[in-house]
Amino acid sequence: MMIFAHRGASDARLENTLPAFLHALERGADGVELDVQLSRDGEVIVFHDADLLRLAGRHERVEHLTWEELSAVTLLRGGKIPRLRDLLGVWPTDRWLNVELKAGGAQIGREAVRVLSGRPRVLLSSFDPRMLLAARGAGSAYEHALLLAAESPPFLHVNGAQVFGCASVHLDHRLCTAATVRRYHGQGLQVGVWTVNSPLRKREVEGWGVERIMTDSP
Template sequence: MAIESPNYRPLVFAHRGASGVCFENTMSAFKEALRQGADGIELDVQLTADGVPVIIHDKDLNRVAGIRNPVSTLTLSELKEVKVGRKFFRKFNGHQIPTLSEVVSFCAINHLALNIELKETVSERPEYLRDILDMALLLDQVHISSFDAGILEQVKMMEPSLEIAFLVKKKTTDWDDLGKYKFADGFHLSKSLMQEPYLSKLKNSGKILRVYGVTGKEDSVLNPSPSIIGWITDYPGRFT
């Protein structure tokens, strides 16, 4: 729903926390997002071998920890021994991978909204979806997002009241029939899609919109469309 108030400001979600200045998807990044005045946090959820939802973007640990093991092959206790961070600083200044439960508690205490993006291992093991949704429902302001339409359809069937956001793509989304995504309350789009013909089609869909990849310097940020209810950014401090 478009917000027409002249005082309306899209909510600012810190992408993987304040990842422009802190290492992504860590408690340090989430705490810095709070310090910078973010309204909420966007994060990624994968599953461990023992089915615990943890906060990491990739399916494996290679990029963030220099280890080739898939996240889904390690138990939570094993994963907690892994340090993630920038390549040459992990050994001495690395971070633990947080659990979804830890971040939900952090958001509840600090009154932060939460955007939970479901990643590949959740799609592969939907039997753990109930656990994720039970955690999400502890928060007043929360929505579930994913590139996977199938897992979002399952979420909507299980919890119709939860807000669902489908991450659209230029090549794979059916732009001629956005109405087919009936499970979605909103669409999340890259700022690269803030152009025609995509933008008009998204605005005409009647769905709420959030835009990711913005840095705070774009004209669209300075003069936001009333269709856009949220920014997802690595630099939340530039918006607040």
Template sequence: MSNASFIPVFAHRGASAYALENSLKAFEKALELGADGIELDIQLSKEGTPVVYHDPQLSRLVGSNKLVNECTIAELENFKLGKPWRRLFSSYRIPTFHAVLAWANRHQLPLNIELKSTILDNKDALIDMLHGLILPKGSHFSSFHYELLEAVKRYAPQYETALIATKKLKWDLLCDYKAIDSVHMHKRYYKPRYLEACVASAKTCRFYAVDGNEKFLTNPHPSVIGWITDFPDKVLTVQQRPLR
């Protein structure tokens, strides 16, 4: 069996191919399918309460033009989520991060916590969230925003941090990104140049948008420590791991 068997599979926004993204149902489905961890997104409410939601605006899943951080936590928890023709009868709601964390700690299921853009406007809320934070073993933080990962390293240095790669990332200077331990990349970055840059800077990497059909899954590069996928069952099957 290849060393792919030992690479953790994180369910992207939960098992989002099978249930609404970032919902407790999607997280429970990921657990049921045998995922090694959950990837989720954190935004902040108007009061600074962390909630699990991907977009900075509410239009796609709520049908409102408001931004997440313009709404109180009471407003956010009351919104019905889903596609327009299903939303009226939807039971999906925006969960708080603390509710999801309690669930994850109960099951000891690692979290990949992506810190989103609304946190840039309220770093004090991030610091409050980090204070005394206890996450399941194997959990880590990721973000497109390096300064948020710097805050994590300062206030919760025990947790791994991962920068999500963009075109602006200076690969030749990757070792200068002192506040990160790893890089998260879209699978299109699975190329020698980027993998070797991780090795040269002593950083590990995870790849997202993986769907189970990629050839590299059966013989992954040594720097790879995780897959992030909407289809955890398919990736687990490729790794010849039994589903729950």
């Protein structure tokens, strides 16, 4: 089983920043989960929310700002927004990157594949399988994981992974039961769960045979 630090070691450092990712390394995580979307001028940036309100107290939407403008934003705790290429510059190739395509339609799939080109130990994941299809069309040979939450369309829960060429599903842990894990394993899929912070819950899902756990506390 692999442990992925959710947005980095976000229990101790500001999420989706280089300090959070590097601290996850220090704590022995197998990899990190991160969110990517596009700036107005097409840079692949690492940021979760659609706007800057929660982390910077500003109402602008990320997609409306250029990389130059985003790079000047100061987040909580003095944090800065990195680009995906900035993370690749400091990330060791023997640790995993679970890159969630968060926003940007087909273009984010294509651009993420371009930036990641040749990088080992990468998973691409998304709630929107169309982004994953765009990544595949752009030449992605990476494993793709379909993200599933309670509000995901029902057909995606049944056979969405197979329909869209995904080798794994990453579930909201509140949807995860022993029977659910058995069902997906029976379909030949690997199973990941998010976001699991309780040590008791970690042991429980590990006992069911999940392959990956995403946690704020690696």
